[in-house]
Amino acid sequence: MNENRQNIICATERLLQTHGLARLTMREIAREAKVAEGLIYHHFKDKAELIHEVVEQRMHDAKNVLQNLPLQVGLRTLSENLEEVLSVVYRSHYEIVPIVCSVFADHQLRARMREIMKEREVGPQHAIDGLAVYLAAEQRLGRMAETVIPQAAAKCLWMISIQTAMDDQLMEQKPDAARIRQEIRQYVQTIMAGLEPRLPAKQKTTFKKSQKS
Amino acid sequence: MNENRQNIICATERLLQTHGLARLTMREIAREAKVAEGLIYHHFKDKAELIHEVVEQRMHDAKNVLQNLPLQVGLRTLSENLEEVLSVVYRSHYEIVPIVCSVFADHQLRARMREIMKEREVGPQHAIDGLAVYLAAEQRLGRMAETVIPQAAAKCLWMISIQTAMDDQLMEQKPDAARIRQEIRQYVQTIMAGLEPRLPAKQKTTFKKSQKS
Amino acid sequence: MNENRQNIICATERLLQTHGLARLTMREIAREAKVAEGLIYHHFKDKAELIHEVVEQRMHDAKNVLQNLPLQVGLRTLSENLEEVLSVVYRSHYEIVPIVCSVFADHQLRARMREIMKEREVGPQHAIDGLAVYLAAEQRLGRMAETVIPQAAAKCLWMISIQTAMDDQLMEQKPDAARIRQEIRQYVQTIMAGLEPRLPAKQKTTFKKSQKS
Amino acid sequence: MNENRQNIICATERLLQTHGLARLTMREIAREAKVAEGLIYHHFKDKAELIHEVVEQRMHDAKNVLQNLPLQVGLRTLSENLEEVLSVVYRSHYEIVPIVCSVFADHQLRARMREIMKEREVGPQHAIDGLAVYLAAEQRLGRMAETVIPQAAAKCLWMISIQTAMDDQLMEQKPDAARIRQEIRQYVQTIMAGLEPRLPAKQKTTFKKSQKS
DNA sequence: AATGAATGAGCTTTCATTCAT
């Protein structure tokens, strides 16, 4: 049955949250999942693959919302759409950030993880690409400035989501939905409006236009 | 001597950046510092204490760098200033990211880091505040849109820097100054211009054409 | 069915030759034989019994090959005949060497192999005897020096074949027919000619003249 | 002290002889040598390196006799020298054959072993080369036939030694000095004299000379 | 007969820490 497989993944997740990756041993996962150690290797090639699976499952909601993004093209405002997406993405990021950072600290595990992501053609890049595709579509509708590079904008938004999650984890802030929504709205609005003054102001110093026709 | 103590700390930091915390062994530290393994235990109670010391020192160094950002209110263009500042910030982030991420892998270390950040008033918030103050000043000069919340903008820029650094570390990209400069420019331009189309157009649906006023 | 049983044996033998005994797992055997792991235990009590069966069968096959050597008394040259025969012997040796060597790693298996060799009258001795009989016949025809002990000569040739096969396996050289032929020719020529100088020279130091009785 | 290092090697050798490589575990070596498991890795990089060391030490006598071979050039008869050398070499071979064959059965171990031999520039090839150099010297003195290829002859002799040892191990024959001496003498004499009839005989069938002037 | 998920002891190797010198 797949029940055991899911058991193992859940047990891993639980231990990851309570003890961190550094103290995560296969033996303890087995004990927590109430299965034999060997069974883990029946379902996952190695520890890295198991951890990868946990991350993938935690990113499930984010993936969903990104996949449904094409349906939102042209609907509501761009800001609203982005706030909605980022709220969901943030939530996933909040959950995987401690794992991803831990993997970061272990070069061997990191290398193996890259391998797995290459094999399966998954990873953050694909998610960012999805967001960029959506932005490009909005751009074609004239709902986003023509000068914007969709890839760059998508990456900015993505980075902000991850970093906010990292900050909150580091500061032990619970991911309160309302607070998050507000914070994200602030960032989205900042990115939407841009820093440049809107009107050709009568300034004394140089002011560089963003459009080089 | 104290020379040895500093040697050990520096060696540890070097290895932390290149190899990560997970595979950081006392033997390797000793070899890198050119001292005997046993000597480390004369200077530090155990491995955790040594790591703490390194984290503390590194955070302090980063604090100095980030609090002396070359912010030039009213001079050159805002874009140019931000690119300049983010390049410096990036460099510091690139170095500190492996350490911060290592901290995530170990709950004990994470708690300790929170303490350090509170006690010593180091941490991202203080540097971001510096950046926000600069932006507010530019705003008062009319060089930044009035609607922008300086704190939010500063944080966006900050997050982009740290996340770019993380990406580069993850992909094992050397921090080539030219490449970094170009990547940062892209993000800065995106944030400067914003995603919103520039002109309030006379359209029925919610989307506007972008062009100069 | 018995088809499965033979499948398993063949699969095991194939893996034994390519991967060696040490890393030979029941799982891999099952995969190679395209049966379930559990099925192996319906046909064989345990792994040891399966290996025994393989060794036994392989020894039997080798016996057949080696007892039907293409020995042609009085025809062509002796060298040519030996080269021809050793090429065939080599081929058989090349296949059986991984199995024989595997047996050395396990004392239990080694004892069992000795038993098999005695019970079934297989083993090197019988094939060498065949070669010796051939040499004796050639000797009677005057095509081999009278002083040679056929048994000793046969064994020398035999050993060279098996050791060459072992070398090739060790160095993971494929048994390319042409290369083998050439290498064997070199050894046959060495053995044919002998190391002793041909002419009774007028030298001061001791050396034994070779001549007919 | 080096006492422990030697203890470990001896313990390994003892276990190798009594249980074979298949049942040789690091834990048991440590117990037999009365040291901690970890200490083995202080002296040897891994299991392969330890086994290699055991083989090297067992080949010590053979190495010695091969190193002293140049001193024998031109002294006594060639036959006597070869018998002497092979007797010693056989003895070493008899001891290492079970180990070498076991390694043969484990492709992973085998690969690692090749690595070690390449690193340290040791291995059978170097020993055979030494023997060939000696034979070449004797050839220059006219004590060995000009047509012989020293390398080929040396390899023949070497192979015969190994294979005799393998045979004896397989058949559980104790390496009785007198019996060995006699067997080796037989092979040496066979190789010395060669199979070709000495005199241009009045034969009816073709007879190929080994010397193509 | 046939399957393959499940077991768990055991493997090699790593590494923080101790301690006699």
Add this chain to the structure above:
DNA sequence: GATGAATGAAAGCTCATTCAT
């Protein structure tokens, strides 16, 4: 202060074997 040999408790992973289906 300084050394590095020695310890031994884990760690990740393997694999022959069992058993419910």
